Amino acid sequence: MTEPGCYSPSFKKPSDVLRMRRKRARSDAFGGKASSPVVLADGVRPFSPGPLLNAPERAGVKRRNPFASIENTYNSPKKRVLSYSGSGTGAPEGKTAAAAGLEGKLKDERLNTGALLREELLQQQQQQHHYHEKPVSISGEDSLFEEDLFEPESSDPVLKSPEGRPISDVDPCEPCLEFPADWSLKTRLLFTSPQSFSWADQPKAQEEAQGLTAHCRAAYTNLPAQIQDPRGCAELRCGFQQCLQYWQHPSFSWLSLFPRIGAERKFAGKMTPWAQDTGLEQSLMSDWSVSLTSLYSLLKSRLCPYFYLCSYQFTVLFRAAGLNGSRNISALMTPTTRGLREAMKTEGIEFTLPLLEEKKKSKDSPEVSESSRQADGEDPLRSCDDVKSDHSEDEDVGDDEIDDDGGFSWLKEMGVQDKIKKPDAISIKLRKEHREVRLDHRPESVVLVEGSNTFTLLNFLINCKSLVAGAGSQAGLPPTLLAPTAFRGATLHALKARTVNVKTQVRAGYQDVCSLEVTGPIMPHTLHALTQLLKPAQKGEFSVGLYTHEPTAVLNVPIGQASELETPDGVVQDLVRCGLQQSTVEQLAVPTTLGKSALRQLHMKGHSYSWRS
Template sequence: MSEQAGYSPSFKRPAEIMRMRRKRARSEAGSLSGSPAAASTGQGASSPAWVRPFSPGPLFNSQNRSGGGGGGVKRRNPFANIENTYSPSKKLIIYNEEEERVEAKEKKETGQVSTKKTEVIPFAARLVEAENKERQRFNSKKSLDYSEDDSLFEEDDEDLKNPLLKSPPAIAPASIAPPVCTEYPADWSLKTRVLFTSPLSLSWAEKPKAQEEAVGLSQHCRAQYISPPHSIQDAKSCSELRCSFQQSLVYWQHPSLPWLSLFPRINAERSFTGKSAPWSQDGALQQSLMSEWSVSLSSLYSLLKAKLCPYFYLCSYQFTVLFKAAGLSGSNSITALISPTTRGLREAMKAEGIEFSLPLVEELRRSRDLDIDNELDCGKEKDDDCCGGKEEDCGEEKDQTETKSADEDDDDNDNDEDEDMSWLKEMGVQDKIKKPDSISVQLRKEGQTTSLDHKPESVVLVEGPDTFTLINFLINCKSVVASAGSQAGLPPTLLSPVAFRGAAMHTLKARSVNVKSQVGMGYQNVSSLEVTGPILPSSLHAITALLRPAQKGNFSASLYTHAPTAVMNVHKSKTQSSSSAVDLSSCGLLSASVQQLQTPSTLGKTALNHLNMNNYSYTWKN
């Protein structure tokens, strides 16, 4: 077979391929005609002897090939070569004609004649094998220790001094434990409904035994708290847990009318419509109700001042007032928050000499002033070149520009007023009509003040001795009682976590239900506990503290907030104090609840909507 320089040894010219095909066809015909037995037994259908697997390529003995059961020889590609048909899972034993020729020449010179088969890997296989060896060599070099090859890991002296730069693998992500939040922020808003859900059963919280209910009520009246076990195997059989749960449901209310639900009071006309209200047309009865209510309110404030009551709520048909004892929310004095308010109520409080503040309005004002100051600072930096860096010159120019702007505003107002009065001049009656200067200014001011009415921004903060004046104002103010409608003549509702004069003991309603929630393609049993009523902040905290061990640290709660009280978490007290400055150990609450309520709330003007505990760690949404 002739060869030409530049061609692969396995490459065949087309003429040679056709000659080889004709020769192969003749050999196949001779082998088939020479073995009739093989044809009769079906072996003639197999591949004939010395048939290449592809062309070009080496010849294989038929004994080494597996006999196929197909009919006829498979068509082969005459222009294929070994490189583009190489399979990594197979090795081909071929004749290397070049090496065979060299070895034959050497052996001929030495007098030895032999034929040698060599196993040669095609070019693509050799390339892959070389890449694998290079990769293994690089990996082995990279995985050397410091002691094996110090030159590979040369470091500067500064890097050796810094342990963080010396050994980064020492700080593994798995070694940093996720933060565990064991407490959620204080929420001073009133809740109307809370729905607890847990994968474990919550049926232990309903239908208490008579003895357990009695023990819970007795513990509440005596302000005694029995901590349940830290690990509870069966919550339904734990008597201490069930007694403590009944204790956490108790609250005190005045007035108490069994046929009326006296909370909520704002926008609750439907709940009062059609109900018996004998006081609505009886003045003497209204006077009696207000007199008892005044005594109860005075009793509550006295308890609050003596730190025997931590807080209480006053819920009228127009607004809600939250009184907090000194030491709560980081304040060193008694505070009161009123929301929502109107311009008339604020003017009446000013007339009584009650000093108050609008926290949200002041905060908005401060943010605006800060933005203006930043703009002025930026302008001052830009104008340093024009005034030569002299602060006195800049100040004079600023004063002049402010004076000019004020004069321009006055001129603009005068021009606007002249334009407004021009039509009167045309009619000739401008002397008979007075210019509405003072009236327009007053209307503008009133528009700004009345725009806050019935909004969260209208919340009012009263601190210190002014809270006592506020109590007297609420007792004597006629606007706290509706004069018409379904709530006419009915005093506001007083809610407290501890007993006070004229109060009636009430308990929240708890109901447990097993439901199925969809998880993926199936359903999972989920136990739920619904608590309804005026849920105070301390009651919510006490219930969650009991669910923590009972549900193995896994439960969630959906909180439904009484909208007017959501802003009660805003508190910007002027008299800040540490949590340990005021002793509230005798206020009648659980010590953990007191510690939570002593810290200032971080919720701002929002309230908690969802609370989730997973693996004894809290997460929440507001």
């Protein structure tokens, strides 16, 4: 125990070593015999016996510890400072001065490194203007506020995600007053705000009745820009009840008919009398056909803006002319299979695969591919593994079409067509079928039908036997029809709303969190109407986490160009009787910019939006 660093060959416990140090310090203080300082020779490690590997003189010195990494410890400037300054009386005066110099040099290096890092971060923030389209993840019941997402040490507050990345880099002079339309179906919305949501809880009977009447008559009340007392504002509470209403067919009080894809466990054990009664099943399908025909007639007359058909295999979105940049009635079906697409071709339905066509265009022009990826919200600085997965996905999907001669026309140009054995026609056909099957149940399998072909699609769905499950927990149950307006055979339903006040940890303390949870089949107009309602009620500050029904996220694929769209005033004028607010129609008329993704997080700060998808 005479060497500095308290090297213990007998492997004493740390507590024993510290006890001996204190005992030695007390004996030195009272004039006792102090341990003689050991002067370190050049090239010898202080914390382990033995010289350095590159030391010139190694004779007469203990061998070094073979398990110690000498070059990684002693040669480090930080370790040298600790070895000379931390050993107390064992270090000579010359070594102490060298340690002080090294310590000052380390401080300068840290300051220079911090300055360079700050400059690099500022440059990255100036270059990344597309962050307002990136998703923010919310896990479980955790909620986020704008105050919690600001970086405290920065002079200019930047909205941050849980991963520490900026959510939006929008110029304050150009606030984003509207968010893009999201055509996917949501199962849950979680609103959070520093202001209380007590006004949305326990409506009076009169307020609920007025909200139902206003929804059925499509009568909307213009709220003031600022509401001082939301709990005492009857128009606000009635408007909230109006936003929660939707129409559905069929309707059974003991069954929740949304979502339908992957919901076999939810239907298991429930009473399904139509599965054993053929007459009851035919009656249900007859009523369902009448309701579907009524919805299409309303859509064609522009009295209904859109509706959803949710079966156990796929979801179909029918939209009126003028919405999402389309001049004609359009229908999107996802996901599809090769058998379903072949059946549609047999019925004479003309359709396209928009995502595959977009990939073909991006392959032809790399610049367009890069710009489209940035528009879809993808990170331009992706890893090599992501790029490889994209290429493998393109190969699996099979974007490259095979020529009539089997794709071997290039052999003739080289003059070796007779020397290489070509595959027969059967192999080429099997290869094509294999590529088509690879599309099944993928987002790339989304089908777009436009114009008069939507009526042919309607007849196909009514007469399609595979539309209804033949076995399983959903056997004999017709698809669910969801619409924002009333139609023949529909039942009026209301979304479930619940307010909760909790405490969340913010930096060093706790802060009160007010939350509003809305569950049910949430359609695009409902999300927009609720945000328009919460803007004055929560004083322009709230956040919302959106939980998407994943099979419907691809319904945001663009189907029309902005240049081909009619003027928004003309679209609003044509859809003035569709039952939606004018501002909602204007939002739904603009082509969506989300691509095949959906909104995950939406923030409002200072009456301006930022979002992530």
